[in-house]
Amino acid sequence: MRRSIATVSLSGTLEEKLRAASRAGFDGVEIFENDLIGSALAPRDVRELAESLGLTIDLYQPFRDFEGVDEARLERNLRRAEAKFALMVELGVDVMLVCSSVAADSVGDDALAAAQLRRLAETAAPYGVRIAYEALAWGRWVDDYRHAWRLVREADHPGLGVCLDSFHILSRGHDPSAIRDIPGERIFFLQLADAPLMPMDVLHWSRHHRCFPGQGAFDLTAFTGHVLAAGYGGPLSLEVFNDVFRASDPRRTAADALRSLAVLEDETARARDREERARDGDRVETRVEPAGDGDRVEPRAVRPAPVALTRLPAPTRARxxxxxxxxxxxxxxxxxxxxxxxxxxxxxxxxxxxxxxxxxxxxxxxxxxxxxxxxxxxxxxxxxxxxxxxxxxxxxxxxxxxxxxxxxxxxxxxxxxxxxxxxxxxxxxxxxxxxxxxxxxxxxxxxxxxxxADGDGGTAGTALAGIDHVGLFQPFDHFDEASLFYRFVLGLEPDDGVELAAPDGMVRSRAMSRGGAGPRIALNASLLGRGPYEDVRGGPQHVAFGCEDVFAVARAMRDHGAEPLRIPDNYYADLACRTDLQPLTVERMREYGVLYDRIGEGEFWHFYTPMLDGRLFLEVVQRTGGYAGYGSANSPFRMAAQRAEASR
Amino acid sequence: MRRSIATVSLSGTLEEKLRAASRAGFDGVEIFENDLIGSALAPRDVRELAESLGLTIDLYQPFRDFEGVDEARLERNLRRAEAKFALMVELGVDVMLVCSSVAADSVGDDALAAAQLRRLAETAAPYGVRIAYEALAWGRWVDDYRHAWRLVREADHPGLGVCLDSFHILSRGHDPSAIRDIPGERIFFLQLADAPLMPMDVLHWSRHHRCFPGQGAFDLTAFTGHVLAAGYGGPLSLEVFNDVFRASDPRRTAADALRSLAVLEDETARARDREERARDGDRVETRVEPAGDGDRVEPRAVRPAPVALTRLPAPTRARxxxxxxxxxxxxxxxxxxxxxxxxxxxxxxxxxxxxxxxxxxxxxxxxxxxxxxxxxxxxxxxxxxxxxxxxxxxxxxxxxxxxxxxxxxxxxxxxxxxxxxxxxxxxxxxxxxxxxxxxxxxxxxxxxxxxxADGDGGTAGTALAGIDHVGLFQPFDHFDEASLFYRFVLGLEPDDGVELAAPDGMVRSRAMSRGGAGPRIALNASLLGRGPYEDVRGGPQHVAFGCEDVFAVARAMRDHGAEPLRIPDNYYADLACRTDLQPLTVERMREYGVLYDRIGEGEFWHFYTPMLDGRLFLEVVQRTGGYAGYGSANSPFRMAAQRAEASR
CATH class of the missing domain: 3.10.180.10 (2,3-Dihydroxybiphenyl 1,2-Dioxygenase, domain 1)
Structure with a gap:
C-alpha cells in the first residue's frame, strides 16, 4: 500500500518536512493547513517540490466547523471552502478532510448536517475535490465514526465519504469492527496514530501524546485489518501530534515513522493471512454437503479484491x-x-x-x-x-x-x-x-x-545464569524511537513502563522482553530531558547477570575484595517493617547491599556494583516464583545511593 | 506563621534539600519518607543536621493504606506504624501524615475505619506522636476532607486530627468553606499546593503538575483564610510534586517557594483585614438596639485568637x-x-x-x-x-x-x-x-x-503610543518562577496562557498585565526545553510599540528604506477567505506584512521588523474595540516566517 505522513507529524519548515518524508521513503503526504499558510512557497511551488521529491499530496486538512449552521453561516462556510478548493487544485490534491464541528453555536440536527455536507460535496465537485468527513473524538455532535458514516450515507453524494482516524476511534474505546460495514469506496482516507494510555481529557491527549503505531497501546493491526476488510485501498497515513516529534530532527522522525508503518503493514498482512486461513477452514467445514454444480458463486468473489500489502522478512525472535x-x-x-x-x-x-x-x-x-x-x-x-x-x-x-x-x-x-x-x-x-x-x-x-588469554578473574560463589537484562539510557527525544526499534528489530514486547523518582528528576523506564524472557532490555530516559543524566555522555547503563543465589555471588565478591553499592540502613529499617522477611535475612541483605522486591508470589533479590567510570554499573539478580519485573520499586533508592556515591 | 516545605518539592539528596530550604529562609520541613529511605544519613543525623540549619521537622509523611482492613492486616499495619513512630522519635518529629487508603481490598466501613484510626492514635501516643489523617482526592473510600473529618470526630482521640491539603480539596472542586466548621486544634497540618487547570485524571495531575501558590489557578488566599479562621496555628507548608522542580536547582526552587508563601501569607492577612472590617461593620449595624449591660460577651471573644501573619510592604502596582x-x-x-x-x-x-x-x-x-x-x-x-x-x-x-x-x-x-x-x-x-x-x-x-545627542532617527507616520508589551523568552525550567516573580514584584495578573506550534516545537506563552493594561509582559518558553530556542543564548525577545494607525507606521518605515518581516502570501489568501476584510484591505496588509486578529469586537493589527542580530525583533501593534490579546493566533506564522528568514 502507499504510505503517507501528515506534515504536522514532522518539525521544520514545509520544505524540510517534505524532504524528510521523501528521504525516509514515504509515497505521499497530507498537507496540514497551517504548514502551508506559514510557508513562503506558493501552492504551485509546493506541488512542484513534492513531485520532484516523488511525493504525492494525498490530503488537504483540516477544514473545521462546517456543518450544523444557519443558512447565512452556511453560505459563508461554502465561500471559505471554495477558496480552499481552488487552492487544492493548485496544490494538486483532490481530498479535503472536514472534521465534525466543535462550534458551541452549531446545532445537532442530523438531517441538516447531512444536507449541508451534501451541499459541500456538490460545491467541491467542479473542482474535482472530494470530501472526507471525520468524527473528532471531541466533536460537538458527531464524535463517533458510525455517526459520521450515517450522515455520509444519508447525504448520499459520490463526492462525500468518511475519513477514519484510529486515534479518534480507539481513544474513545469505540468498537472498530463496524468499519467492516462501510463500503470500502466510501472510506476516502485512513489516518493512523497510536497513543499510550493516559488518564486525561481526549483533546489534550490527542494534541500532545499521539505516537507512531507500535509506540503506544492501541491495537492498530486489528484496526487496519477492519479498514482493509472493508475494501479501503488508499494510503496508510500517519497523523501524529506529538510534542517531542515537533521538536526533533524531522529526518529521524520520518525514518521512525516509516519503520512503524512498514511493520504495521506487515503485521496486518500476517493477520489477514490468519483470518483467511481460519475462514477457509470454516468454509471447508460448513460446505461439505451439496457437491458443487459448477455455477455456485464462491463467497470470496463478492468480497472486494484484497489490496496488496508489502511484507517484511519474518519477525526476528531473538532468543x-x-x-x-x-x-x-x-x-x-x-x-x-x-x-x-x-x-x-x-x-x-x-x-x-x-x-x-x-x-x-x-x-x-x-x-x-x-x-x-x-x-x-x-x-x-x-x-x-x-x-x-x-x-x-x-x-x-x-x-x-x-x-x-x-x-x-x-x-x-x-x-x-x-x-x-x-x-x-x-x-x-x-x-x-x-x-x-x-x-x-x-x-x-x-x-x-x-x-x-591470561585466565585472570575470580571464582563465583555460584555460576551466573547468563545475562538477565541490559539497561540502556536513551536521549529524551528518542525514547519512543528506540523502543520501537528494539521491539521490531529484535521481536521484543514492551511492558507498560514506569516513572521513577530519581534525586535529580523523574526517569521514564520501559522494559522489553520476549514474554518475560531474554533478551531483556530496560530503556530509561529523563522524563523532561533535564538533570545530570542528560549531559553529553548520556545517562547510566548497566548489565544485570542472573543467578540462583544472590548471596553466594555477593559473598564471593566480598571475598574477592570488592564492595557492592552501599544501600542506606534506612532502606533495611523500612524493609523490615513492611515485609515478613526475617530479621536475620534483612541483616544479611544489609551486609551485602541486597535489595528486595515482591510481586504476588514472585520475589526478586538484587545488588549492584559501584559505578564503574561514572556511567556503567553491573547488577546481579535472582528471580524466584516467576518474578517478571526489574525491581523498579527499588530504583529510586539505587539512584539515590549512586548520587550519594558520586558526591562523596 | 511558620513556613515549611516538603522535601519532595525539591531536588537532590536529603541533605541538599535541607540546606536549600534553610538557605531560602524556611522554618521547617516535612520529611517525605522515600527521601529518608534513600539517604545515607541516620534519622539522628538528619535531626542534627536540621537543627544545625535552624529547621524543625514538622511532619513525617506519608503512611499509606492503613484503615478499613481485617484484624490480621490491622495488626500488621500497627506493627509497621510502630516502627515508624520509633523512627520519628529519633527524627524529632511528632506528627505523621496518614493518607486515606487506596487499597483495592480495603472496605468502606466508616465505623471500622474510625475505630482503626483510633487504635492508631492510641498506639502513637506513647511515642508522643500524633496522627494527621488526610483525604486523598483519589482515596478508595475517603476522598473528601469533610469525610475525613467525620471519621476523625467519630474516632474521638486527642492524638488524631486531620491534615488539609489544598490540592486534594480544590482539585475535586470541593467547597473549602466547611473547613471553618473544624475546630482549629483538630487541624494537625496544612499542606499547600497550587495547580494549573489541566484536563486530566486527578492522580496524574497531582503527581506531575502541582506548583507553588500563585503559579496555578486555585484561590489559595481564600483557602488559607478558611483554615486560619478555623483557628489553625501550625505551619504553612508546601507539598508540591512537580516534574520540573524535581529536576531543577533546589536552591532556586526553594527561593521560588518561599516567595510564593510570603505573598500567600500577606494576601491572606489582607483578606482577613477586609473580612474583619466587613464583620465589624455588620456588628455595628446589627447591634444597635439593647445598649450594653457590660456583661455582654462579644462574639469576637469566642473566636480563637487570630494567628499572627507576616505582612509584606503593600503590593507594587506598576503603571x-x-x-x-x-x-x-x-x-x-x-x-x-x-x-x-x-x-x-x-x-x-x-x-x-x-x-x-x-x-x-x-x-x-x-x-x-x-x-x-x-x-x-x-x-x-x-x-x-x-x-x-x-x-x-x-x-x-x-x-x-x-x-x-x-x-x-x-x-x-x-x-x-x-x-x-x-x-x-x-x-x-x-x-x-x-x-x-x-x-x-x-x-x-x-x-x-x-x-x-545627534538627533539621528526617522519621522513617524504617526506617533507611537508607548510600549505596548515586552516579550521575554524564559529557560524552560524557570518559566513558572519568572511568572511568579513578575506577578508579585510588579503587581501583574497572568492570563490563562497558550501553547503555540512553532516550526521547531511547541512554545508555551503566558501574558501578564494590570487588568489588560501595561506594563504588559509576555513570557515564552519552549514547552519541552528543546529546539533551537533553547540554546545558550535563549530564545527570541521582542518589544512591541502601540500606535493608532499601524499602516501609517508601516508606510513611514518603508519610506525610511526598511522592510517588515515578510509574511507569506498564503497567510493573506487564508485571511481573505476566513474573515470579512475587504480585498483592498487584505492587499494593503500583504504589502506591509501586517497581520490581523479578532476576538469579539476587538481587532488587532500588527507587523514585525526582521530579526535584529539573531535574537531581538520589534513589533508595532494597533488595538481597537478593546482587543486585549497579543495576536497569538498569528504567532505560529510569525515564527515560521522568522525561521524561513533565518535559513535564507
Whole structure:
C-alpha cells in the first residue's frame, strides 16, 4: 500500500518536512493547513517540490466547523471552502478532510448536517475535490465514526465519504469492527496514530501524546485489518501530534515513522493471512454437503479484491544474549576487569586480531573492547555498553528485516579470516549483532576468539545464569524511537513502563522482553530531558547477570575484595517493617547491599556494583516464583545511593 | 506563621534539600519518607543536621493504606506504624501524615475505619506522636476532607486530627468553606499546593503538575483564610510534586517557594483585614438596639485568637513602562538604531557618564546600551532586552517589597551626580528598574540623560503610543518562577496562557498585565526545553510599540528604506477567505506584512521588523474595540516566517 505522513507529524519548515518524508521513503503526504499558510512557497511551488521529491499530496486538512449552521453561516462556510478548493487544485490534491464541528453555536440536527455536507460535496465537485468527513473524538455532535458514516450515507453524494482516524476511534474505546460495514469506496482516507494510555481529557491527549503505531497501546493491526476488510485501498497515513516529534530532527522522525508503518503493514498482512486461513477452514467445514454444480458463486468473489500489502522478512525472535560488549578507555579498563572478576568472570580468550577480550562467568559472556566497535579506533569515552550480541535462528534473515526497517548496517568482515558477522546500529548508537550457531563457523562470533588469554578473574560463589537484562539510557527525544526499534528489530514486547523518582528528576523506564524472557532490555530516559543524566555522555547503563543465589555471588565478591553499592540502613529499617522477611535475612541483605522486591508470589533479590567510570554499573539478580519485573520499586533508592556515591 | 516545605518539592539528596530550604529562609520541613529511605544519613543525623540549619521537622509523611482492613492486616499495619513512630522519635518529629487508603481490598466501613484510626492514635501516643489523617482526592473510600473529618470526630482521640491539603480539596472542586466548621486544634497540618487547570485524571495531575501558590489557578488566599479562621496555628507548608522542580536547582526552587508563601501569607492577612472590617461593620449595624449591660460577651471573644501573619510592604502596582533598555554589541548596534529610526524614534539624549543613548518615539522610550547594565563592561552577547523601567508610585516601597521577595537588588548609584535608581534582577537576568516621578530629580532616571545627542532617527507616520508589551523568552525550567516573580514584584495578573506550534516545537506563552493594561509582559518558553530556542543564548525577545494607525507606521518605515518581516502570501489568501476584510484591505496588509486578529469586537493589527542580530525583533501593534490579546493566533506564522528568514 502507499504510505503517507501528515506534515504536522514532522518539525521544520514545509520544505524540510517534505524532504524528510521523501528521504525516509514515504509515497505521499497530507498537507496540514497551517504548514502551508506559514510557508513562503506558493501552492504551485509546493506541488512542484513534492513531485520532484516523488511525493504525492494525498490530503488537504483540516477544514473545521462546517456543518450544523444557519443558512447565512452556511453560505459563508461554502465561500471559505471554495477558496480552499481552488487552492487544492493548485496544490494538486483532490481530498479535503472536514472534521465534525466543535462550534458551541452549531446545532445537532442530523438531517441538516447531512444536507449541508451534501451541499459541500456538490460545491467541491467542479473542482474535482472530494470530501472526507471525520468524527473528532471531541466533536460537538458527531464524535463517533458510525455517526459520521450515517450522515455520509444519508447525504448520499459520490463526492462525500468518511475519513477514519484510529486515534479518534480507539481513544474513545469505540468498537472498530463496524468499519467492516462501510463500503470500502466510501472510506476516502485512513489516518493512523497510536497513543499510550493516559488518564486525561481526549483533546489534550490527542494534541500532545499521539505516537507512531507500535509506540503506544492501541491495537492498530486489528484496526487496519477492519479498514482493509472493508475494501479501503488508499494510503496508510500517519497523523501524529506529538510534542517531542515537533521538536526533533524531522529526518529521524520520518525514518521512525516509516519503520512503524512498514511493520504495521506487515503485521496486518500476517493477520489477514490468519483470518483467511481460519475462514477457509470454516468454509471447508460448513460446505461439505451439496457437491458443487459448477455455477455456485464462491463467497470470496463478492468480497472486494484484497489490496496488496508489502511484507517484511519474518519477525526476528531473538532468543537471549550471546554476549554484551563493554568498551572501556585505558584508565578504567582495570576497574571493569576487577568488577567482572569479583563476580566470578574469567578472561578466557582474546580476539584473533582485535584488542577484544572474552570474559566468561557461568553462562554470561562479556566482551571487553579497548576500541570503538563501530569505528575501530581507540575508545575514548567513559566505559559503556557498546554492543549487544543476540542469539537468533537465522542471522541473514534477521539482517534483511533490520535493513528493511531502516537500521543502518555495520560494515562486514574486513579480514577474510574473521567470522562474517551481521550487525546494525540501533538509534542510540549501540551495535546489535545477530548471532547464529553456525556449524561451518563462518558466522559464529566465538570462532574469532582463538587466542588463549591470561585466565585472570575470580571464582563465583555460584555460576551466573547468563545475562538477565541490559539497561540502556536513551536521549529524551528518542525514547519512543528506540523502543520501537528494539521491539521490531529484535521481536521484543514492551511492558507498560514506569516513572521513577530519581534525586535529580523523574526517569521514564520501559522494559522489553520476549514474554518475560531474554533478551531483556530496560530503556530509561529523563522524563523532561533535564538533570545530570542528560549531559553529553548520556545517562547510566548497566548489565544485570542472573543467578540462583544472590548471596553466594555477593559473598564471593566480598571475598574477592570488592564492595557492592552501599544501600542506606534506612532502606533495611523500612524493609523490615513492611515485609515478613526475617530479621536475620534483612541483616544479611544489609551486609551485602541486597535489595528486595515482591510481586504476588514472585520475589526478586538484587545488588549492584559501584559505578564503574561514572556511567556503567553491573547488577546481579535472582528471580524466584516467576518474578517478571526489574525491581523498579527499588530504583529510586539505587539512584539515590549512586548520587550519594558520586558526591562523596 | 511558620513556613515549611516538603522535601519532595525539591531536588537532590536529603541533605541538599535541607540546606536549600534553610538557605531560602524556611522554618521547617516535612520529611517525605522515600527521601529518608534513600539517604545515607541516620534519622539522628538528619535531626542534627536540621537543627544545625535552624529547621524543625514538622511532619513525617506519608503512611499509606492503613484503615478499613481485617484484624490480621490491622495488626500488621500497627506493627509497621510502630516502627515508624520509633523512627520519628529519633527524627524529632511528632506528627505523621496518614493518607486515606487506596487499597483495592480495603472496605468502606466508616465505623471500622474510625475505630482503626483510633487504635492508631492510641498506639502513637506513647511515642508522643500524633496522627494527621488526610483525604486523598483519589482515596478508595475517603476522598473528601469533610469525610475525613467525620471519621476523625467519630474516632474521638486527642492524638488524631486531620491534615488539609489544598490540592486534594480544590482539585475535586470541593467547597473549602466547611473547613471553618473544624475546630482549629483538630487541624494537625496544612499542606499547600497550587495547580494549573489541566484536563486530566486527578492522580496524574497531582503527581506531575502541582506548583507553588500563585503559579496555578486555585484561590489559595481564600483557602488559607478558611483554615486560619478555623483557628489553625501550625505551619504553612508546601507539598508540591512537580516534574520540573524535581529536576531543577533546589536552591532556586526553594527561593521560588518561599516567595510564593510570603505573598500567600500577606494576601491572606489582607483578606482577613477586609473580612474583619466587613464583620465589624455588620456588628455595628446589627447591634444597635439593647445598649450594653457590660456583661455582654462579644462574639469576637469566642473566636480563637487570630494567628499572627507576616505582612509584606503593600503590593507594587506598576503603571506602565518608563523605558525598555536594549543592549547591543558593537556589530549590531547600527542595525538596532536603524530599526528604531525606521519606526520614527529619534536619538534625543545621551547618559551623562555611560555609553547609553535615549531614543524617543512618541510616548515610547528605548535606552540603547553598549554595556552590560548589571556588570558595566562592554556588552558582548547578541542584542537583547536587558532592562525594564517600570513606572511606580513609590520606588522605595517597591524596592522593599521586591527585596522581601528575595529579588537580588542591583548596586545603587556609583557616582554622586547620578540619579539614585532602585532596581532588582529578575530570575531571567533582566534588570527591573522602579521609576518614580521625583520632583527633586534625585531618583528620576531622566535626570541622567543630560547630554544632547545627534538627533539621528526617522519621522513617524504617526506617533507611537508607548510600549505596548515586552516579550521575554524564559529557560524552560524557570518559566513558572519568572511568572511568579513578575506577578508579585510588579503587581501583574497572568492570563490563562497558550501553547503555540512553532516550526521547531511547541512554545508555551503566558501574558501578564494590570487588568489588560501595561506594563504588559509576555513570557515564552519552549514547552519541552528543546529546539533551537533553547540554546545558550535563549530564545527570541521582542518589544512591541502601540500606535493608532499601524499602516501609517508601516508606510513611514518603508519610506525610511526598511522592510517588515515578510509574511507569506498564503497567510493573506487564508485571511481573505476566513474573515470579512475587504480585498483592498487584505492587499494593503500583504504589502506591509501586517497581520490581523479578532476576538469579539476587538481587532488587532500588527507587523514585525526582521530579526535584529539573531535574537531581538520589534513589533508595532494597533488595538481597537478593546482587543486585549497579543495576536497569538498569528504567532505560529510569525515564527515560521522568522525561521524561513533565518535559513535564507
Amino acid at each position: 537471549g544474549y550471546a554476549f554484551v560488549e563493554i568498551a572501556a578507555p585505558e584508565h578504567s579498563v582495570h576497574g571493569v576487569r576487577a568488577a567482572l572478576a569479583s563476580l566470578g568472570f574469567r578472561h578466557t580468550r582474546d580476539h584473533r586480531s582485535k584488542p577484544v577480550q572474552l570474559w566468561c562467568g557461568g553462562d554470561a559472556r562479556v566482551l571487553l573492547n579497548a576500541t570503538d566497535p563501530q569505528l575501530g579506533h581507540t575508545w575514548s569515552g567513559d566505559a559503556a555498553v557498546t554492543a549487544l550480541g543476540v542469539d537468533v535462528a537465522d542471522a541473514e534473515a534477521a539482517m534483511r528485516r533490520a535493513e528493511r526497517l531502516l537500521a543502518p548496517p555495520l560494515p562486514r568482515r574486513r579480514d577474510p579470516a574473521e567470522a562474517d558477522l551481521r550487525a546494525v546500529a540501533a538509534p542510540d548508537g549501540t551495535s546489535v549483532f545477530f548471532c547464529a550457531q553456525d556449524p561451518a563457523e563462518r558466522q559464529d562470533w566465538r570462532s574469532d576468539f582463538t587466542v588463549p | 506602565g513602562y518608563a523605558f525598555v533598555e536594549i543592549a547591543a554589541p558593537e556589530h549590531s548596534v547600527h542595525g538596532v538604531r536603524a530599526a528604531l529610526a525606521s519606526l520614527g524614534f529619534r536619538h534625543t539624549r545621551d547618559h551623562r557618564s555611560k555609553p547609553v543613548q535615549l531614543w524617543c518615539g512618541g510616548d515610547a522610550r528605548v535606552l540603547l546600551n553598549a554595556t552590560d547594565p548589571q556588570l558595566g563592561h562592554t556588552w558582548s552577547g547578541d542584542a537583547a532586552v536587558t532592562a525594564l523601567g517600570v513606572d511606580v508610585a513609590d520606588a522605595e516601597a517597591a524596592m522593599r517589597r521586591a527585596e522581601r521577595l528575595l529579588a537580588p537588588p542591583l548596586p545603587r548609584r556609583r557616582d554622586p551626580a547620578e540619579a539614585d535608581l532602585r532596581a532588582v534582577a529578575a530570575p531571567d537576568g533582566t534588570s527591573v528598574f522602579f521609576c518614580a516621578q521625583d520632583p527633586a530629580e534625585r531618583q528620576d532616571w531622566r535626570s541622567d540623560f543630560t547630554v544632547p
